[in-house]
Amino acid sequence: MDLVTISDRFPKGGETVFGSEFFTGFGGKGANPCVMAARLGAQASLVGKVGDDEHGRVYKQHLEAEGVDIRWVLTEKNVTTGIATIQVESSTGENKIVIVPGANNLLTPQDVFDAEETIKGCSVLSTVLEIKPEVVLTALKLGQKHGVRTVLNAAPARADLAPEILENTDILVLNQTEAEIISGITGKWQVTTAKLKEIGCKNIIVTLGSEGAVLLQEKRDPLLIPAPKVDEVVDTIPLRLMR
Numbered sequence: 001m002d003l004v005t006i007s008d009r010f011p012k013g014g015e016t017v018f019g020s021e022f023f024t025g026f027g028g029k030g031a032n033p034c035v036m037a038a039r040l041g042a043q044a045s046l047v048g049k050v051g052d053d054e055h056g057r058v059y060k061q062h063l064e065a066e067g068v069d070i071r072w073v074l075t076e077k078n079v080t081t082g083i084a085t086i087q088v089e090s091s092t093g094e095n096k097i098v099i100v101p102g103a104n105n106l107l108t109p110q111d112v113f114d115a116e117e118t119i120k121g122c123s124v125l126s127t128v129l130e131i132k133p134e135v136v137l138t139a140l141k142l143g144q145k146h147g148v149r150t151v152l153n154a155a156p157a158r159a160d161l162a163p164e165i166l167e168n169t170d171i172l173v174l175n176q177t178e179a180e181i182i183s184g185i186t187g188k189w190q191v192t193t194a195k196l197k198e199i200g201c202k203n204i205i206v207t208l209g210s211e212g213a214v215l216l217q218e219k220r221d222p223l224l225i226p227a228p229k230v231d232e233v234v235d236t237i238p239l240r241l242m243r
Helices: 031-039 054-065 102-106 109-114 116-120 133-145 163-167 176-183 189-199 236-241
Strands: 002-007 021-025 048-051 073-076 083-089 094-100 124-128 149-153 171-175 203-207 213-216 223-225
Touching: 031 054, 048 054, 048 102, 054 073, 073 102, 109 116, 109 133, 116 133, 124 133, 133 149, 133 163, 163 189, 171 176, 176 189, 176 203, 189 203, 189 213
Parallel strands: 002 083, 048 073, 124 149, 149 171, 171 203
Antiparallel strands: 002 021, 083 094, 203 213, 213 223
């Protein structure tokens, strides 16, 4: 669950500022693309965990209403559902986010194995780094085993990400900062992605903010996809949450 506050500017250390708005919404780097796929007409299933709190109950109801298969969304007792506290600075459109994984940390490789038949029947498997690396690797390997295209949204980025995870990823999606963290190299996308290719990445999408995104495929020249220009900067989080 996303807990969002909007203020004209971020508070300085030790400072309290007035905000203009507060709202909650359904977030999560794994659930967001799952719901998006379902809205676009795909049959989407989610493997994950929520806590036995109000956030978890409401979230499962939300996923069902969106048409997502939640057979593998399990409920853990005596633990909170994962949350993100999000501060949005309305004057600049910038945001600051703190994630508390909660039940996400309790997802296990066995939970993924239990969903193997569902994974086997999919055309795409997408996962993120908001769960434990060993769970991510289990999912990616199962996808590879059954010929399912695997996608990893490498956020939140980890400097200690095992090369085996990248080797089992067909499409890696990350931003410039995440590319630097995972590659261990500071520099533009041309530098960081070259290192990621050495590690074992096949196809890479790097999001570049106002510059758009770049797609790097095997044996092809990089494809730069420009972003449309806008007159007023609007943070993407309120747009995503408010309908």
